[in-house]
Amino acid sequence: MRTHITADPSSLSLKFRAMVGSSPAVATPSSKMHRNLAATPSGSRLRDENRNIVATPGGSKIREEKIRVTVRMRPLNRKEQAMYDLVAWDCLDEQTIVFKNPNQERPAIPYTFDRVFAPACSTQKVYDEGAKDVALSALSGINATIFAYGQTSSGKTFTMRGITENAIRDIYDYINNTPDRDFVLRISALEIYNETVIDLLNRDSGPLRLLDDPEKGTIVEKLNEEVAKDGQHLRHLISVCEAHRQVGETTLNDKSSRSHQIIRLTVESFLRESADRVKSYIASLNFVDLAGSERVSQTKTCGTRLKEGSHINRSLLTLASVIRKLSCGIHGHIPYRDSKLTRILQSSLGGNARTAIICTVSPSLSHVEQTRNTLSFATSAKEVVNTARVNMIVSEKTQVRELQKEVARLEGELKNPELSAHACLRSLLAEKELKIQQLEKDMEDLRRQRDIAQSQLDLETRANKVQKGTSDCGPSSQVVRCLSFAEETELASGNHTPERRVTVSRQAMLKNLLACPDPSILVDEIQKLEHRQLQLCEDANRALEVLHKDFTTHNLGNQETAETMSKVLSEIKDLVAASSTAEEIVKADKTNLMEKITQLKNQGNTISSLERKLENVQKSIDKLVSAFGTEETPDSKTQHRKKKNLPFSLNNSPSMQHIIRAPCSPLSSRKAMEREIENRVPNILSSGGDTSARFHKDTPRKDDESCGSIVSREGSPASRQSKSVNVKKIQKMFKNAAEENIRSFRVYITELKELVAKLHYQKQLLVCQVLELEANKSVTEEMDTTDQSPLSWHMQFTQQRNQIIMLWHLCHISLVHRTQFYLLLRGDPSDQVYMEVELRRLTWLEQHLAELGNASPALLGDEPADSVSASIKALKQEREYLAKRVSRLTTEERELLYERWEVPPVGKQRRLQFVNKLWTDPYNMKHIKESAEIVAKLIDFCVSNENSKDMFALNFSSPYNRKTWAGWNFISNLLKL
Numbered sequence: 001m002r003t004h005i006t007a008d009p010s011s012l013s014l015k016f017r018a019m020v021g022s023s024p025a026v027a028t029p030s031s032k033m034h035r036n037l038a039a040t041p042s043g044s045r046l047r048d049e050n051r052n053i054v055a056t057p058g059g060s061k062i063r064e065e066k067i068r069v070t071v072r073m074r075p076l077n078r079k080e081q082a083m084y085d086l087v088a089w090d091c092l093d094e095q096t097i098v099f100k101n102p103n104q105e106r107p108a109i110p111y112t113f114d115r116v117f118a119p120a121c122s123t124q125k126v127y128d129e130g131a132k133d134v135a136l137s138a139l140s141g142i143n144a145t146i147f148a149y150g151q152t153s154s155g156k157t158f159t160m161r162g163i164t165e166n167a168i169r170d171i172y173d174y175i176n177n178t179p180d181r182d183f184v185l186r187i188s189a190l191e192i193y194n195e196t197v198i199d200l201l202n203r204d205s206g207p208l209r210l211l212d213d214p215e216k217g218t219i220v221e222k223l224n225e226e227v228a229k230d231g232q233h234l235r236h237l238i239s240v241c242e243a244h245r246q247v248g249e250t251t252l253n254d255k256s257s258r259s260h261q262i263i264r265l266t267v268e269s270f271l272r273e274s275a276d277r278v279k280s281y282i283a284s285l286n287f288v289d290l291a292g293s294e295r296v297s298q299t300k301t302c303g304t305r306l307k308e309g310s311h312i313n314r315s316l317l318t319l320a321s322v323i324r325k326l327s328c329g330i331h332g333h334i335p336y337r338d339s340k341l342t343r344i345l346q347s348s349l350g351g352n353a354r355t356a357i358i359c360t361v362s363p364s365l366s367h368v369e370q371t372r373n374t375l376s377f378a379t380s381a382k383e384v385v386n387t388a389r390v391n392m393i394v395s396e397k398t399q400v401r402e403l404q405k406e407v408a409r410l411e412g413e414l415k416n417p418e419l420s421a422h423a424c425l426r427s428l429l430a431e432k433e434l435k436i437q438q439l440e441k442d443m444e445d446l447r448r449q450r451d452i453a454q455s456q457l458d459l460e461t462r463a464n465k466v467q468k469g470t471s472d473c474g475p476s477s478q479v480v481r482c483l484s485f486a487e488e489t490e491l492a493s494g495n496h497t498p499e500r501r502v503t504v505s506r507q508a509m510l511k512n513l514l515a516c517p518d519p520s521i522l523v524d525e526i527q528k529l530e531h532r533q534l535q536l537c538e539d540a541n542r543a544l545e546v547l548h549k550d551f552t553t554h555n556l557g558n559q560e561t562a563e564t565m566s567k568v569l570s571e572i573k574d575l576v577a578a579s580s581t582a583e584e585i586v587k588a589d590k591t592n593l594m595e596k597i598t599q600l601k602n603q604g605n606t607i608s609s610l611e612r613k614l615e616n617v618q619k620s621i622d623k624l625v626s627a628f629g630t631e632e633t634p635d636s637k638t639q640h641r642k643k644k645n646l647p648f649s650l651n652n653s654p655s656m657q658h659i660i661r662a663p664c665s666p667l668s669s670r671k672a673m674e675r676e677i678e679n680r681v682p683n684i685l686s687s688g689g690d691t692s693a694r695f696h697k698d699t700p701r702k703d704d705e706s707c708g709s710i711v712s713r714e715g716s717p718a719s720r721q722s723k724s725v726n727v728k729k730i731q732k733m734f735k736n737a738a739e740e741n742i743r744s745f746r747v748y749i750t751e752l753k754e755l756v757a758k759l760h761y762q763k764q765l766l767v768c769q770v771l772e773l774e775a776n777k778s779v780t781e782e783m784d785t786t787d788q789s790p791l792s793w794h795m796q797f798t799q800q801r802n803q804i805i806m807l808w809h810l811c812h813i814s815l816v817h818r819t820q821f822y823l824l825l826r827g828d829p830s831d832q833v834y835m836e837v838e839l840r841r842l843t844w845l846e847q848h849l850a851e852l853g854n855a856s857p858a859l860l861g862d863e864p865a866d867s868v869s870a871s872i873k874a875l876k877q878e879r880e881y882l883a884k885r886v887s888r889l890t891t892e893e894r895e896l897l898y899e900r901w902e903v904p905p906v907g908k909q910r911r912l913q914f915v916n917k918l919w920t921d922p923y924n925m926k927h928i929k930e931s932a933e934i935v936a937k938l939i940d941f942c943v944s945n946e947n948s949k950d951m952f953a954l955n956f957s958s959p960y961n962r963k964t965w966a967g968w969n970f971i972s973n974l975l976k977l
């Protein structure tokens with residue numbers, strides 16, 4: 001074999017100092033580089049329609065070319081065959097692949113690419129038609145990158161090994177067949193494992209840093225580079241790298257690559273044109289074997305594998321987003337810096353390189369969603385345009401000449417201070433302009449922040465104003481809502497189901513918080529209620545006094561009645577005393593909100609005791625009424641007459657008018673009492689015969705005239721007889737009136753009781769609101785300050801977690817996801833961001849599902865059914881999978897769980913029955929905890945590594961872009977976003 005490799009590559013490199021970076025992916029500034037378009041060394045079969053040769057103003061040429069995208073489908077593997085998995089895809093021709101659609105009415109949409117390789121295609125063919133000419137561009141000074149992208153176990157490593165091997169063979173063939181050029185090949189290799197860059201040629205060097213070089217772009221600091229002496233040596237070095245790479249076993253792949261691997265060959269070549277001019281080319285050729293995207297639900301990973309998976313998914317998500325933005329021709333911000341992978345590959349993605357992507361896919365029906373994702377990634381990638389240049393370097397002599405020219409120019413400037421000052425000013429101006437731009441950006445940010453703050457302030461001010469207005473002229477709307485009784489309120493009517501309440505988004509919660517009245521206003525409202533309660537007690541007291549006076553004045557009832565009456569009176573006294581205690585508490589101290597809340601709680605007890613006392617009063621009154629009621633039956637009348645033990649004897653009742661004129665309802669008792677006090681003559685009981693005179697005077701009514709006639713005929717036998725008749729009549733009338741009074745008092749006491757009960761209820765609501773407001777207030781305060789109190793964070797965490805649990809339930813989220821999230825996030829302050837992200841995702845998803853549900857079917861076709869039913873279907877499949885895993889438990893464990901979870905002792909599919917009970921009650925935290933523990937056990941998930949929680953904050957797929965790479969497996973995939 002002819003050797004064209006320079007013996008001392010380090011000295012060679014020195015020759016090209018300052019003219020080319022160690023990362024040739026970065027173009028040397030055009031003004032300083034002589035460029036030309038190199039011929040593709042191989043007989044190129046590259047698409048000509050994708051290639052434009054563009055002349056740059058400087059005369060050098062750049063190549064605008066779309067990324068070459070091919071798809072390779074591997075055959076069904078043994079596992080898939082064993083599970084009788086089906087081939088779901090058809091390779092229609094060399095460029096088209098289509099999903100085998102069983103639904104003939106709706107033909108599936110075909111995907112087209114530069115080349116589609118069916119399962120039977122050899123790697124040689126894939127290389128020849130998909131990567132060869134791109135790989136060999138490096139020999140002509142054009143940077144090239146070939147990478148394999150696809151889900152785990154789809155054949156990336158298998159394909160890339162073949163591609164690298166073929167490329168090395170062709171490179172050395174070319175070198176051997178090009179005697180007029182000397183070549184130097186250097187190799188470096190790295191892997192990105194859990195977002196850490198590691199040198200595969202020297203693992204001991206530890207994690208490597210990425211540096212930004214203004215000229216070279218991103219470079220890997222201290223990355224080892226070895227010169228390959230020949231093809232064999234190069235192969236050996238590559239095998240060393242592979243041996244060093246992180247590989248692990250997952251359910252889908254026994255030897256799954258757990259890192260992204262980049263093998264970089266730097267090809268330098270020198271062409272001697274004349275005695276003083278050496279033309280040389282330098283380019284890098286990257287072989288990138290990406291780690292595969294994976295669904296936790298399919299790979300069933302946990303612990304270390306899970307953490308790796310989350311890093312892999314995250315960086316692939318960034319890659320997909322970079323590709324997507326580039327494919328849309330977005331010239332704004334491309335998020336290269338979001339992952340190390342895209343930083344390192346930046347020049348290969350829309351930059352100075354030719355790039356070929358081989359997307360590997362599995363043909364199986366069980367991986368159809370992942371294949372779809374890969375194909376949509378590939379569809380975006382084929383729109384990305386790269387601008388490759390030939391990195392050509394001229395010899396030292398030419399360099400010297402150019403430097404001399406530059407020195408002469410500078411000397412001229414020095415001689416002409418005006419010019420040099422001008423240049424100086426220009427550079428100063430440029431610098432200032434940069435600063436101004438930066439300042440403008442900063443100002444824009446500040447302005448945005450200010451606007452947000454302003455709008456928050458406005459909201460708060462508005463809320464405060466509303467409250468002030470309402471507190472001045474009556475209870476606030478919230479309080480009014482509370483004041484209206486249970487059956488009138490939406491709250492109590494059951495319109496707001498608990499599910500609905502929990503699913504209210506975080507924004508709504510904050511909005512609510514702003515709209516809520518200040519706790520102190522609520523406390524004032526509670527105090528108003530207390531005042532009203534006191535008034536009611538006073539009313540009750542007055543009404544009872546009237547009643548009592550009536551009874552005493554007319555000497556009604558027997559001993560028992562008298563006792564009952566005095567009992568009622570003492571009870572009412574207690575009642576008033578309790579009310580005034582409550583008032584004292586309210587008036588005690590208005591400064592401290594927490595104290596007020598405690599007071600209110602105490603008052604809650606006071607109200608309870610009031611209720612009890614009223615209960616007693618009512619019982620006593622009932623007793624009176626029932627005793628009175630017994631007078632109504634003829635039998636009982638006789639009985640009572642015989643016993644001479646009437647409950648209400650009228651013998652000594654000289655002032656019947658009071659009873660007759662007494663108010664029928666104690667609610668009007670005050671007026672009646674005032675009138676009574678006005679008309680009453682002192683010592684009414686002892687006035688005897690005088691009563692008649694007063695009776696005449698005070699009772700000018702028809703009924704009373706009969707009483708007058710009784711008095712006029714007093715003394716005669718006839719008059720005695722007639723008196724006895726009339727007395728009976730009057731007795732009856734009087735009895736009726738007294739009875740009516742007692743009844744109406746009883747009604748009143750019932751009303752009073754109801755009112756107190758309602759007050760009690762309102763007070764409880766208000767106390768709850770005050771507590772809630774307090775909690776919310778402290779949560780917002782905490783959000784504003786970095787120094788958080790653990791107690792309030794704990795409250796917020798619990799609240800958020802409850803919301804999340806409910807949303808999981810509503811959105812049919814994977815049980816594995818719920819379990820992992822639940823077990824990994826335990827309320828550590830650092831969990832805050834994960835909770836927020838999860839809540840936001842789920843809130844959006846829930847709204848999205850709701851919108852799909854609300855949209856007209858004409859607009860959506862069968863989408864709603866697809867999205868929701870797909871989620872439900874996936875969940876069902878997951879439950880079936882978990883049911884299978886139940887057999888991993890011992891019989892004893894199983895039976896114990898069945899018993900505990902009430903699975904019938906006999907019956908079919910007990911394992912599935914059991915799993916179907918898990919994660920079904922979002923309200924029951926004990927149920928949730930146990931469900932999580934059981935699922936974790938079934939999938940061997942253990943909370944071993946703190947960092948595992950990273951996976952939950954990373955894979956957020958945009959709701960607006962249906963073509964996004966569905967990194968968030970359990971939701972976006974199911975929704976086919």
Ligand SMILES: Nc1ncnc2c1ncn2[C@@H]1O[C@H](COP(=O)(O)OP(=O)(O)OP(=O)(O)O)[C@@H](O)[C@H]1O
Pocket residue numbers: 073074075077119150151152153154155156157158159253255256257258290291292293360
């Ligand atoms: N085209 C193919 N023909 C035959 N077997 C293949 C093909 N592609 C892949 N395989 C086999 O499938 C298995 C998985 O392939 P490979 O490890 O390359 O997948 P991968 O995409 O790199 O997975 P991961 O992302 O997990 O590393 C290997 O055993 C490999 O030999």
